[in-house]
Amino acid sequence: xxxxxxxxxxxxxxxxxxxxxxxxxxxxxxxxxxxxxxxxxxxxxxxxxxxxxxxxxxxxxxxxxxxxxxxxxxxxxxxxxxxxxxxxxxxxxxxxxxxxxxxxxxxxxxxxxxxxxxxxxxxxxxxxxxxxxxxxxxxxxxxxxxxxxxxxxxxxxxxxxxxxxxxxxxxxxxxxxxxxxxxxxxxxxxxxxxxxxxxxxxxxxxxxxxxxxxxxxxx
Amino acid sequence: xxxxxxxxxxxxxxxxxxxxxxxxxxxxxxxxxxxxxxxxxxxxxxxxxxxxxxxxxxxxxxxxxxxxxxxxxxxxxxxxxxxxxxxxxxxxxxxxxxxxxxxxxxxxxxxxxxxxxxxxxxxxxxxxxxxxxxxxxxxxxxxxxxxxxxxxxxxxxxxxxxxxxxxxxxxxxxxxxxxxxxxxxxxxxxxxxxxxxxxxxxxxxxxxxxxxxxxxxxxxxxxxxxxxxxxxxxxxxxxxxxxxxxxxxxxxxxxxxxxxxxxxxxxxxxxxxxxxxxxxxxxxxxxxxx
Numbered sequence: 483x484x485x486x487x488x489x490x491x492x493x494x495x496x497x498x499x500x501x502x503x504x505x506x507x508x509x510x511x512x513x514x515x516x517x518x519x520x521x522x523x524x525x526x527x528x529x530x531x532x533x534x535x536x537x538x539x540x541x542x543x544x545x546x547x548x549x550x551x552x553x554x555x556x557x558x559x560x561x562x563x564x565x566x567x568x569x570x571x572x573x574x575x576x577x578x579x580x581x582x583x584x585x586x587x588x589x590x591x592x593x594x595x596x597x598x599x600x601x602x603x604x605x606x607x608x609x610x611x612x613x614x615x616x617x618x619x620x621x622x623x624x625x626x627x628x629x630x631x632x633x634x635x636x637x638x639x640x641x642x643x644x645x646x647x648x649x650x651x652x653x654x655x656x657x658x659x660x661x662x663x664x665x666x667x668x669x670x671x672x673x674x675x676x677x678x679x680x681x682x683x684x685x686x687x688x689x690x691x692x693x694x695x696x697x698x699x700x701x
Numbered sequence: 702x703x704x705x706x707x708x709x710x711x712x713x714x715x716x717x718x719x720x721x722x723x724x725x726x727x728x729x730x731x732x733x734x735x736x737x738x739x740x741x742x743x744x745x746x747x748x749x750x751x752x753x754x755x756x757x758x759x760x761x762x763x764x765x766x767x768x769x770x771x772x773x774x775x776x777x778x779x780x781x782x783x784x785x786x787x788x789x790x791x792x793x794x795x796x797x798x799x800x801x802x803x804x805x806x807x808x809x810x811x812x813x814x815x816x817x818x819x820x821x822x823x824x825x826x827x828x829x830x831x832x833x834x835x836x837x838x839x840x841x842x843x844x845x846x847x848x849x850x851x852x853x854x855x856x857x858x859x860x861x862x863x864x865x866x867x868x869x870x871x872x873x874x875x876x877x878x879x880x881x882x883x884x885x886x887x888x889x890x891x892x893x894x895x896x897x898x899x900x901x902x903x904x905x906x907x908x909x910x911x912x913x914x915x916x917x918x919x920x921x922x923x924x925x926x927x928x929x930x931x932x933x934x935x936x937x938x939x940x941x942x943x944x945x946x947x948x949x950x951x952x953x954x955x956x957x958x959x960x961x962x963x964x965x966x967x968x969x970x971x972x973x974x975x976x977x978x979x980x981x982x983x984x985x986x987x988x989x990x991x
Contacts, residue, residue: 493840545735548726549743556768556816556823558805565808569782572813573770576749582725589736625947629833629893636837637744639891641949 483598483615484534487622488650489519490592491640493545494633495585499664499677505585507634509542509658510684513691514666515634516595519642522631524618528605536689537594537653545589553579591633594645594653619644653687660684665691665699676701702903704835707944708892709937711955712747712914714841715885715968719927722746723879730879731849738846740884744838747888752815754917755909763812765909768821783812806832810900817900818910835897836910841888844957845965847881854878880927883966889952894942911936911989932968934989935975945983954979954986 496508496515513533520531552574564570599618601611621627622644632639660682667675680699682689692698722742723729732741752767759765763783785808810817810832820834856874859865865872892907911934918929935955939945954976961970980986 492842546726547732547743548724549745550725551745552769556809556821558802558823561809561823562805564781564783565785565805568785569780571780572809573766573768576769576771584726621943624945625950626941626943626945627893628895628943629835630837630891630948632837636833637839639837639839639889639948641947643947 486645487595488645489640489642491633493638494588494591496634512664519631520597523627528609529599530602531599533597533691535596538687539592539651543589545587548584551583553581658684704894704897707939709948710890711935712888713932717928718880720925740843740847742841750917751913754913755814765814768813768815817902835893835902837891839889841886843884843886847884915990936987938985940983946981
């Protein structure tokens, strides 16, 4: 069952995995970030979202931004020890572990994203596609969401609305070879998610997204 | 008690003759959107202030300790005593190790306000170590374009003997500071009730967050900041955890307009108008500060 969302935001950063220390965004939203937007509105273990097409509605624009960030993440081990012993020093000192990192962000983005869901094996007997379709449509129409969806990073929240394809703004008139792009992560082994890639092409502002099991998607 | 309502908020603050957020890429000039000239303040800059305020106010004790600290607000030598809570695992089916990881993450959420609020990455080989916090902040943006002014300042002393010798005892150095004469900034924030459930962010934490937004600028005085003040905090409270209206529709109800001629130099140069009659059903507007 297909759905179409129009999403827009002031900034976006769909980080290229090969340039993630000083983040550089892809030119357009990745299928995996697009999937996360659908999931922010509705997701249950019984369903799985697939992105089928992305339409780029605004010209691709860039902006550079540098921020102070932390060098390390919270330590699982010291948290565990402190929890067991009931005392200990936790915490990261911002001025000792500061890093200045630049991000190359997208500006003023707007996309029309086409997605559909399939039922997974976790679906129970009471679950039906029609039920979830109704639920999704209802939520998207009312602006309801599980958490506010975002464009790659949480500080770049986005507006979303159920789109009417016929009345919507046209996609930009531009062709672009986007090269190899992250498709999504393969979570079949949850302890070691592995990335999948595909060759993305924008034709007249439209990017067709192949199915996950097709030959075009490679690990 | 965790939250049962989704929230959005609009936080307005202003700066007079100060630099609200320096840009490390531009020699610490105030951040601006190069295309529109509007000033920007990053999400992380505001979160830092929330953390500092809570750290100061709650004196760095669990359950309101702050994980990402700044040295100035804490007593380093203190050994914190934590209460190790015996948590019941959520599901018996999970493998032992993942259960363990979940426990530790939950424990961190319970002790640290900032982890509960903004989330944290505590990654181990199992991916349960990552917490998404319920509170999501966007960049703050000034209503009008801002103008940065550069000021040269002099110092009547030098740091090293060598410098003194070079100047044959004149002992004067020059420095620079940047200010914007005035800027009114608007920041949008989101609070997800569903994510609040996952981290245990409750009603008391929410009150503390509003408190922090209203008071944090008064505890963040420095030579570079100038006079920063909170101007308004408007909170949209939805009846349901999923929300009752799109966030954008709510933000659009609040308009900020110039009501004076010439460059703005005060909050009184602006008028905030709220179309309260158009508030969607199931959404309540709370004015914590006006």
